[in-house]
Amino acid sequence: MSSQSPPFPSRRRFLAGAGAGVxxxxxxxxxxxxxxxxxxxxxxxxxxxxxxxxxxxxxxxRGDTTTVQxxxxxxxxxxxxxxxxxxxxxxxxxxxxxRTEMTWIGASEDPRDTVVVYDNAAGTTKPDGSGTYxxxxxxxxxxxxxxxxxxxxxxANDWLRADHPGITGTQAVAVKVQGDxxxxxxxxFLGHQDTLYADSRALTVFARQYYAHCYVEGDVDFVFxxxxxxxxxxxxxxxxxxxxxxxxxxxxFAPSTAGANPLGLLVTRSRISxxxxxxxxxxxxxxVPSSDTTARPMLTxxxxxxGPGIDAVAPYTNMSDxxxxxxxxxxxxRNTGPGAVISVPENRPQLTRAQAASHTREAWLGDWRPxxxxx
Numbered sequence: 001m002s003s004q005s006p007p008f009p010s011r012r013r014f015l016a017g018a019g020a021g022v023x024x025x026x027x028x029x030x031x032x033x034x035x036x037x038x039x040x041x042x043x044x045x046x047x048x049x050x051x052x053x054x055x056x057x058x059x060x061x062r063g064d065t066t067t068v069q070x071x072x073x074x075x076x077x078x079x080x081x082x083x084x085x086x087x088x089x090x091x092x093x094x095x096x097x098x099r100t101e102m103t104w105i106g107a108s109e110d111p112r113d114t115v116v117v118y119d120n121a122a123g124t125t126k127p128d129g130s131g132t133y134x135x136x137x138x139x140x141x142x143x144x145x146x147x148x149x150x151x152x153x154x155x156a157n158d159w160l161r162a163d164h165p166g167i168t169g170t171q172a173v174a175v176k177v178q179g180d181x182x183x184x185x186x187x188x189f190l191g192h193q194d195t196l197y198a199d200s201r202a203l204t205v206f207a208r209q210y211y212a213h214c215y216v217e218g219d220v221d222f223v224f225x226x227x228x229x230x231x232x233x234x235x236x237x238x239x240x241x242x243x244x245x246x247x248x249x250x251x252x253f254a255p256s257t258a259g260a261n262p263l264g265l266l267v268t269r270s271r272i273s274x275x276x277x278x279x280x281x282x283x284x285x286x287x288v289p290s291s292d293t294t295a296r297p298m299l300t301x302x303x304x305x306x307g308p309g310i311d312a313v314a315p316y317t318n319m320s321d322x323x324x325x326x327x328x329x330x331x332x333x334r335n336t337g338p339g340a341v342i343s344v345p346e347n348r349p350q351l352t353r354a355q356a357a358s359h360t361r362e363a364w365l366g367d368w369r370p371x372x373x374x375x
Contacts, residue, residue: 039063039085041107050081058085068116069093072102081105084153086113092120094142097179097201102145106152111188111215116141117156123169124159132169135194139173144201146179149373156190170220173197177227182209183370192239193220193250198227198265203292206261210361210370221254224287226295228263230361231270232371238274238281238309248311249276253284254319255297257329264298264329266364272339274309283315283339284330288323298329300351300359310339314347333359 056063106114118140159172176197195218200207209229217237241249257264286297333351
């Protein structure tokens with residue numbers, strides 16, 4: 001996303017509070033992993049594979065590879081499962097379009113134990129000096145293949161503005177998801193600006209994504225993109241911004257749905273909490289990128305608890321005055337909590353009961369039923 005934000009206080013702050021799982025992963029979990037007699041839990045081992053197309057990843061050398069990317073590279077074709085032992089995997093990972101129907105499993109079944117993290121930002125200079133990464137290139141993990149599933153994994157980007165005062169491109173993506181039928185169960189997504197990029201491979205391609213029982217944190221536009229994505233039973237948390245004197249501190253959602261796509265982001269039966277002062281965050285703003293000026297961002301938030309961190313009086317704002325949020329496809333239905341109070345009705349478009357009947361996970365995802373695989 002193009003908007004900039006003042007520096008964030010410190011890396012210590014990023015690794016505290018709601019983001020404490022990253023701190024633990026970076027500090028204590030490798031030691032815990034080393035002490036585990038069975039690093040892959042009930043998912044077998046290289047000696048007794050879960051399936052013939054299973055690869056085991058362990059940073060301490062007890063698997064097939066010590067890095068996630070090495071396992072992805074070895075998993076040519078379709079249908080591979082990667083079992084990740086507890087630990088911190090400090091690397092960038094890319095799953096290209098040929099590696100379809102891939103599954104990643106965090107072996108401990110606790111996403112705090114298995115962390116894939118790196119620290120590139122949009123303005124980070126590439127090692128060869130050929131320019132900067134840009135928002136897309138900043139992603140710790142890039143998932144392009146169809147049929148990707150992850151369980152019990154933390155995806156993180158721990159780049160901090162305060163550590164790089166000379167860099168103005170402060171977008172730092174934890175994961176960019178582009179494939180159709182991409183599902184995440186009990187995963188965490190940690191970052192600040194542009195944490196979770198729910199995208200597709202092209203403007204004309206509609207990518208369906210499903211996030212269940214997931215945790216996402218950040219500050220600026222930290223759930224964004226043009227995917228057709230459902231967030232069910234998820235927890236979104238806005239971070240504090242002690243470097244700012246006034247609100248808004250940031251924005252939770254920034255959809256960029258293609259105009260031809262009738263379905264954008266759907267948030268249902270979830271909650272939004274905050275470390276920041278009351279009313280210091282906007283619920284959403286529309287992103288109409290320069291690459292698609294015909295975009296009509298779409299977001300529905302329903303049956304969700306909005307905490308006091310959300311500005312209830314004016315929960316939406318513009319990213320560009322050329323594309324007012326009122327001209328986009330924003331709607332709510334039966335939300336609760338202090339951030340959902342309707343005091344100025346024109347600022348909070350509400351679905352009717354009849355309209356809400358078509359704003360469901362079934363309508364969004366069609367013949368794909370990933371919730372049946374949830375555990």
